[in-house]
Amino acid sequence: MRPYVIIFSTETIDGRIASRTGYSKLSCFEDLKLLHSFRAHSDGVMVGANTVILDNPSLTVRFSHGSSSFRIVVDPSLRVPPNSKIFDTPGRGVLVTLETWSLENLRDYIIRGVIVVKAGLDRLDLRKALVELHKLGVKRLLVEGGGILNCTLLAEGLVDEVHITIAPYIFGSGVSLASCKAFDGETSRVELALISYKEVCPGWVHLAYKVLRPKTIKA
Numbered sequence: 001m002r003p004y005v006i007i008f009s010t011e012t013i014d015g016r017i018a019s020r021t022g023y024s025k026l027s028c029f030e031d032l033k034l035l036h037s038f039r040a041h042s043d044g045v046m047v048g049a050n051t052v053i054l055d056n057p058s059l060t061v062r063f064s065h066g067s068s069s070f071r072i073v074v075d076p077s078l079r080v081p082p083n084s085k086i087f088d089t090p091g092r093g094v095l096v097t098l099e100t101w102s103l104e105n106l107r108d109y110i111i112r113g114v115i116v117v118k119a120g121l122d123r124l125d126l127r128k129a130l131v132e133l134h135k136l137g138v139k140r141l142l143v144e145g146g147g148i149l150n151c152t153l154l155a156e157g158l159v160d161e162v163h164i165t166i167a168p169y170i171f172g173s174g175v176s177l178a179s180c181k182a183f184d185g186e187t188s189r190v191e192l193a194l195i196s197y198k199e200v201c202p203g204w205v206h207l208a209y210k211v212l213r214p215k216t217i218k219a
């Protein structure tokens, strides 16, 4: 069993979740409140290693009622510093990494009360990681990016819903909502079904989609 997986990202109208200089403050206050209510209704919030290294988010619930859940980072190479904010609460921070790391390699994380989930030998096995997270009690998982994590989860068919808030900006370059080479568009792509849309504050539109599985189209 794996968790029900929801991606939530705020992006520009040209699909960027960060500019080429790393600027990523794209939410209006109502969008932030929406994001935090998604956090409050999830058992875990997951991000990729680059997001933690660049933004050092806490991933806690602050602009909504409800308590914070597991705060999870996917970091196969142990690049995320053990003193990152997501590991601030012992027993709530989770490091998803490779099975090859020794206790000595993981010492600084374990001392801080970080839960280590190991999945995959030479490359990270996301499917296995999700099964392990489900065993920990993560039945509903919120994924907040970045683009590499979003794309690899979508490519492996591990995403159930995609929630996007479109900010009225154009960046022209930067990090895309989904960044990987898994799809060519013509014969393979992710197809989605629109569930709902709403203007969350003047100019910011939130769209909710159900994922119809990654599709390989036969010629």
Ligand SMILES: NC(=O)c1ccc[n+]([C@@H]2O[C@H](COP(=O)([O-])OP(=O)(O)OC[C@H]3O[C@@H](n4cnc5c(N)ncnc54)[C@H](OP(=O)(O)O)[C@@H]3O)[C@@H](O)[C@H]2O)c1
Pocket (backbone or CB within 6 Å): 008, 009, 010, 011, 016, 017, 018, 022, 023, 024, 026, 047, 048, 049, 050, 051, 052, 054, 055, 074, 075, 076, 077, 078, 079, 124, 126, 144, 145, 146, 147, 148, 149, 150, 152, 153, 175, 179
């Ligand atoms: N606007 C928004 O809503 C929003 C939300 C979140 C992030 N962001 C922005 O997004 C940017 C970061 O995104 P990003 O695409 O560069 O990186 P990312 O997805 O945050 O992290 C990518 C790294 O995480 C590890 N990783 C992720 N998925 C993996 C997988 N399936 N298998 C193995 N390793 C995996 C890898 O680490 P290794 O390289 O060590 O293998 C990979 O390089 C930041 O600028 C941040 O501000 C924006």
